[in-house]
Amino acid sequence: MKPLSIPILRRGQFYESLDRTELKDIRTGAVIAEVSQANAGMIRRDSRSTSRDALRRIPAEKLIRICEEAGYLFMEADLPLGDRQSQSPQSYVACLSATTGLPHALVRRNMQKIHQVFTQMSTILRGLTRGLEWRILDHGVGEQAGVPVSYFCTADSLGVVLPSNSPGVNSLWMPSIPLKVPVVLKPGREEPWTPLRIIQAFVAAGCPPEAFSFYPTDHEGSATIMDVCQRALIFGDQSTVERYASNPAVQVHGPGWSKVIIGSDQVARWRDYLDVIVSSIAENGGRSCINASAILVPAEGDAIAEALAQRLAAITPLPFDDPQAQLAGFANPKMAEAINAMIEEGLKTPGAEEVTAKYRAGSRLVERDGSTYLQPTLIRCRDFRHPLANREFLFPYASLIEMPQERMLEEMGSSLVVTAITDDPDFIQKLISSPVIDRLNIGPMPTSRVQWDQPHEGNLFEFLYRRRAIQRVAVS
Amino acid sequence: MTANEPTTDAIEAAQRQLDAHVREIVKWHFSPETGCPFWLDWAKRAGWDPAEEVRTFDDLLRFPHFQDEWLRDEPNERWVPRAYAGRPYYIFETGGTTGMPKQRIGWEDHWHDYEEFSETLDERYFPRGANWLMFGPTGPRRLRLTIEHLAHHRGGVCHHVDLDPRWVKRLLAEKDFETAKRYRDHCLEQAVTILKNRKITCLFTTPKLLEGLDEKLSVPDAGITGVFCGGTQMTPQNVRFLVEEVLDNRAQFVPTYGNTLMGLACSRPLTPQDQWSITYHAPQPRAVLRVVDPNDTAKTVDYGAWGRVELTTLTKEFFMPRFLERDEAIRREPWGRFAWDGVGEVRPFGALEQKTIEGVY
Numbered sequence: 001m002k003p004l005s006i007p008i009l010r011r012g013q014f015y016e017s018l019d020r021t022e023l024k025d026i027r028t029g030a031v032i033a034e035v036s037q038a039n040a041g042m043i044r045r046d047s048r049s050t051s052r053d054a055l056r057r058i059p060a061e062k063l064i065r066i067c068e069e070a071g072y073l074f075m076e077a078d079l080p081l082g083d084r085q086s087q088s089p090q091s092y093v094a095c096l097s098a099t100t101g102l103p104h105a106l107v108r109r110n111m112q113k114i115h116q117v118f119t120q121m122s123t124i125l126r127g128l129t130r131g132l133e134w135r136i137l138d139h140g141v142g143e144q145a146g147v148p149v150s151y152f153c154t155a156d157s158l159g160v161v162l163p164s165n166s167p168g169v170n171s172l173w174m175p176s177i178p179l180k181v182p183v184v185l186k187p188g189r190e191e192p193w194t195p196l197r198i199i200q201a202f203v204a205a206g207c208p209p210e211a212f213s214f215y216p217t218d219h220e221g222s223a224t225i226m227d228v229c230q231r232a233l234i235f236g237d238q239s240t241v242e243r244y245a246s247n248p249a250v251q252v253h254g255p256g257w258s259k260v261i262i263g264s265d266q267v268a269r270w271r272d273y274l275d276v277i278v279s280s281i282a283e284n285g286g287r288s289c290i291n292a293s294a295i296l297v298p299a300e301g302d303a304i305a306e307a308l309a310q311r312l313a314a315i316t317p318l319p320f321d322d323p324q325a326q327l328a329g330f331a332n333p334k335m336a337e338a339i340n341a342m343i344e345e346g347l348k349t350p351g352a353e354e355v356t357a358k359y360r361a362g363s364r365l366v367e368r369d370g371s372t373y374l375q376p377t378l379i380r381c382r383d384f385r386h387p388l389a390n391r392e393f394l395f396p397y398a399s400l401i402e403m404p405q406e407r408m409l410e411e412m413g414s415s416l417v418v419t420a421i422t423d424d425p426d427f428i429q430k431l432i433s434s435p436v437i438d439r440l441n442i443g444p445m446p447t448s449r450v451q452w453d454q455p456h457e458g459n460l461f462e463f464l465y466r467r468r469a470i471q472r473v474a475v476s
Numbered sequence: 477m478t479a480n481e482p483t484t485d486a487i488e489a490a491q492r493q494l495d496a497h498v499r500e501i502v503k504w505h506f507s508p509e510t511g512c513p514f515w516l517d518w519a520k521r522a523g524w525d526p527a528e529e530v531r532t533f534d535d536l537l538r539f540p541h542f543q544d545e546w547l548r549d550e551p552n553e554r555w556v557p558r559a560y561a562g563r564p565y566y567i568f569e570t571g572g573t574t575g576m577p578k579q580r581i582g583w584e585d586h587w588h589d590y591e592e593f594s595e596t597l598d599e600r601y602f603p604r605g606a607n608w609l610m611f612g613p614t615g616p617r618r619l620r621l622t623i624e625h626l627a628h629h630r631g632g633v634c635h636h637v638d639l640d641p642r643w644v645k646r647l648l649a650e651k652d653f654e655t656a657k658r659y660r661d662h663c664l665e666q667a668v669t670i671l672k673n674r675k676i677t678c679l680f681t682t683p684k685l686l687e688g689l690d691e692k693l694s695v696p697d698a699g700i701t702g703v704f705c706g707g708t709q710m711t712p713q714n715v716r717f718l719v720e721e722v723l724d725n726r727a728q729f730v731p732t733y734g735n736t737l738m739g740l741a742c743s744r745p746l747t748p749q750d751q752w753s754i755t756y757h758a759p760q761p762r763a764v765l766r767v768v769d770p771n772d773t774a775k776t777v778d779y780g781a782w783g784r785v786e787l788t789t790l791t792k793e794f795f796m797p798r799f800l801e802r803d804e805a806i807r808r809e810p811w812g813r814f815a816w817d818g819v820g821e822v823r824p825f826g827a828l829e830q831k832t833i834e835g836v837y
Contacts, residue, residue: 018751019713039713041687045721
């Protein structure tokens, strides 16, 4: 089969570059696509004129309707991949799976999530704006809860440097379009498919094409996007987080260090919560920052660890198109090897034991059908300071630590999501007051559960808009 | 045979001319009355007499690869040919981001190189009498003097902007991107000021700086009709972008490959039909570029294949056999007036395996 050609989008215009990278099937090495690469100068040049007016002219209410239509098209339609070719939803699933290792079942689940973002856009925007009337977005002034308000946009475009780990991360930038801010996207190396398909769904539903730039590019190109966009989202590791920590124009999505904690009041019933914990660790192939990477319990640590390990070890690599597949292969086998080596190294420090090893078929690092996998791993750490206790890896990995409930909040450090299984009002109040928890789920629900009317990772509206005081008297 | 393929006669004539030049230059450097102490001492230790035994270019394979450390470790005087004794010389540097730089000494080679290059420039875009702006690395580099000489040779004058690439490399190595950006802006602002206040038609710069200028003004609107570019690798996409967008197809873009050790290799004219792929040809017989198998550097790779770039410099001022550049390229066939091999799509050696700090300016 002739490889597909993935173009650059320069403010909605397709552009075929002379620099291309090959995207390969991670199992067979067959070239699936050639991806046009943007040079940094091009990105800089394109950024000199704004395309914000194209979105500003369209009422927010209409943009929300466009999102609903786009959601349908994203799921069902053949959408352009360039000037001369289009891609069916089936081909999208197969290509994305082949180049990232995400099994079809998980790709479809991510599609559903993206579909929900499209179709629930009105709810999402209400959550982000705390119920702002749409016409305030159109005119910049109005009234909210009896209070006069005026908001202005702080950016001509939103730059987004995307990762390849999960298609779901695209949900974070999508509200930018109904918020009337054009996007400049740098897709992850192995995953140009989803952002391009989302863009094409928006356009097919009636969004002005010039609101979308899509630049597959190198490090220099990424840095240029961060530089030329007045607001930018970036996904990266801790060093990325630190690099942009003091830059208010950049929202960094780094490691989540998400956790499940069980309160003293509920720990005796731990068997009831195993499903929630396993989902929290292993959903979406364990590849998201909202997957739990540490489980904190006040008692019964060994028993809970054994039971969890047994369940996690039952999750094994399956063919990409198996509907039961839950694990993702690694696009880069060296990364799997490096992660495996890090865990082995960590286990040399006393105070940690891998519980999954004895229940698992084969070793942690395995190959199946030409693809490299890391099988689920649970480490029982005696102390939260152990090097493996608060780590996050790109597969179902978690540590389990027993510690008194009163020490949990002070020791656990910052966490993107905490699922706290407790009914203790004092403990719940302490959790609510804690500044280290970004999103708090109280009760037995997986860390991945999202409620669309609340901001789920930063607030894009507050990032893109600022409120000003406005006063007016009539001219006599 | 395509229209631009030189005849077999032309290729053979170029080879004969090269062999004759090799004999003359090797004789010069290995004769006590004309040669330099470094090579005369080397021949004593080598146990053979290059002056007598080298008859053709292929005989140079008897030399080991030239080590550029010699240019750092040996005192400058060791490179002075006896025939030039007592004449003050220029010292040109390369490298030197940390520690002692490599130095090549010279008298008039750089004038020759650029006068020869001047003849290849198109009068429509690089008119005689036009003024130049030299906006590239300055300081102890050949370029600082050669671009000015080129302007003078063509009857114009040359404006300059100070630019220290070692400082930039150091900032980048230290991850001080903010200061690097400020320094870049500082340089760009000076270049823009000159372009706005003086009548400049021809520009020497690097691809990155040309892109930078484009952020501040339209280069063709500023009156530039010819851009002579050098210094770093240029991918076909970069070239196309510069020609089609930055220069708006209104100014001519002349990329070159060169350094202190070689001189200046010209490119074939650029065309979209060639997919904007650049091929350079060395200024033979004064310098020769071969694309060699990295694992067996005596052999050149096949046409169309990637290999490491090897440079041999053959002038009376400087003899440098078989120096392995830190670049790789595609070996290309002779073309047009260049009846010898070309090097295509030059990029840092091992570019696919590792990232080096290259082409900051």
